Amino acid sequence: MEKFEAVVVGAGIAGLAAAYELARNGVQVLVLERGKSPGQKNVTGGILYGQSDSPYNLDYLFPDFAKTAPVERRITKSFMHNIAGDQVKTVDTTPLHEYKTKWAYSLLRGAFDRWFGDQVHKAAEKNGGGVLCNVRVKGPLMENGRIVGVLCEELDEIRADLIIAADGATSDLTRAAGLRGWGRPDTWFQGVKVVVKMPTADIEKQFGVKGDEGTAHLFAGDVFGGTRGGGFLYTNKDTLSIGTVFHLDSVAAKKTEPHRHLDRLIKHPIVANMLGGKYEELEYSAKLIPDGKKMALRSPYRDNLLAIGDAAGQMKAAGPIIKGMNLGVTSGILAAQAYLKAKKDNRLNEAGSNYASALQASYVGRELFNSGGGFMKGIFSFGPTKAIAEWGAVNTGMGMNRAIAGMNDYALASIAPDDDFTYLTLPVRIAQKMGQKVSAQAATPKTRTTDERIAALTYDTDIGREHIQLTDSSVNASGRAVMTCPVSASDSSRGCYRIETVVDPSGKEVTKVVLDTQPCVECGTCALMAATTWHTPRGGKGVGYQYG
């Protein structure tokens, strides 16, 4: 049987960070990635943060990454747009953006992960390892009840002293290893995004940026039909990333197709004016994002399998700021170092516990496990209850300035409850009371239909081998997938999920849910919204993003 010292599953940002740290410390590391290339499957909004309260950022691995890596723009300004109809109150949230921020760059995962994968491959090759794409890991290889390696679809079993599960939100490995399940709809966010073409000169003009500078625009209020979540627009070199992120349970409850919120945001005068009458959509994408508050694994290991990044639920939403990539990078480095320490101590089986304690002691642990607890109280003068009460004052028309100031308060943003008040009442009130009417200065962007979006994506379909099987096609059990699947729509003729009424052989009419996995973007939503057996497609198969 083949043996590598370390196997990292998933060439996302977290897995590549772990692999690079291992490889440069002499460990023979094999990275297994199911995509055709690193990044081909990955979607982010896009801001990668460097934390000033941690040494373990991307620059720990690549001190001059800003020059050598394909990052897009250095995000220097951030704005929050509170929307109530066409009334908008824009708040400069740069202080929130800068909170414990060493640096921040927008990026697109297609190019970024491919670059990162090349660096890892070069470093790993020196010790007889490397990055292998087109390989899907199915689960752990067990021996006498212990995890000793991985089982792959395309390769024979592989043993390893260290196994890192970095296979993202839909992680097959952590689920098969019993570290976590699918959770519930309220433990996830769903992100939907488009990449839009915009020449550099236009970006500079429309967003008032020069050189490598970039801006982040965040959106909240009633533009999303009451769904709990928000929108973002980040500037890249010559594209924009525009997207929405919603609590999945809210998407399901509101029964509005996720892409419709995104389209409404793009067509809202505040965004339409930024676009300046031009709109050329390059790519549509979607993905689940774990809500770290509920999903983060406190003990993210079993035997010598260590889970990092989205696979371990490590995602932090500090108000409108989404931090997932930086947490993945840091936990990747920590997991690698935990193994190196265990090896040095000659106590290989302590890698997992070393990692868990390092994680707890780092800002990742603080961000994920301590929000709202003693940590918060110690640093800020008021406890969460008081803070919410102050925010509540907005409802009575008082404390408006206090509320706006609160938008720049990272601690407040971190503990803001996931309710309608935070997502809707507050921004709408602010917009109504203090906002200004924004009228369209530019033509309304013509967004693509779901059919057009699917047609523009690249797929390598695994004909005859569906990666999702409906186990119950009744509307009751699986009907919610029709609305919540980001590539299904009532007006789409080629989406994944549909409800059909057919006449069965006995002449009876039956209404049932039907699934066509061909246009699937592998977001994971229907694993929670329908009765399915869900796993990722075989290596190299399925959707392939160019931008991500």
Add this chain to the structure above:
Amino acid sequence: MVDCIVTVKGVPDFREGKVHFKEDNTLNRGETPTVLNPSDRIALMAALEIKVKHGGKVTVVSMGPLGYKTVLQEALEVYGDDAYLFSDRQMGGADTLATAYTLGMGMKKIGLPDIVISGFKTADGETGQTGPQTAWLLDYPIITHVISIEVDTGNRKVLARRLAGEDIEEIESPLPCYIITDPNFEASYRSATHRLRFLKLQEETRARAATIDSVFKAWNATELGLDPKKIGLKGSPTIVNKVEAIPTAPRERTAKVISGKDDQALAEVAKQIAQAIRG
């Protein structure tokens, strides 16, 4: 270690947009680029699989005009440690027998390998005879229509699966032997070590292809020590009596071209279809 020689040929690029025909429907060779014969790409992939799994050397050979160097370059992009071109005016007009003689003699001069691999057939000549005739000349046992290969280096044996119509046959042959790959040939890499080696070899061979000169040799008939009576037109017993163009079927209906991408054009198409259905 298993050494392989792979035979490759240049053929007109028959893909749409690349191929050009003259007015009399014959191929316009001047306008049509010459590319690596698609079947030979598969032969090269088989050699690469053997190299990945057993080490050794892969030598690529071709007979043709000096311009075939680009074809060998294309071959090296798939895989090749070195490349030989047998090129001489006297070799022109060769049929499969004369081609086989030239290739076989060339291989003998290079040094006979454990396995020779040829493509199924060429995209232009399409006889599929060159491989078997070369095998006969070298007195190598031959396995054709091969879809997978395993080499048992200890026992110096090859176990190949061949596609015989609807059936798959398993054939064992001693080394050395001659293999003709089937278009359905597929390399199989179930080991991570093999896949990593594959990536490494691929990177190395692409670098060699880009600067082919250090691994490329061209030999003429004299250098190869060929019998002038056995090469080129003179050495070709085949007589091509006549080449006939395949007549195009007569048109039974008249087609109407509706051009344009807008809704109006589409509406016109829909109207025409509706009319056609109604009769």
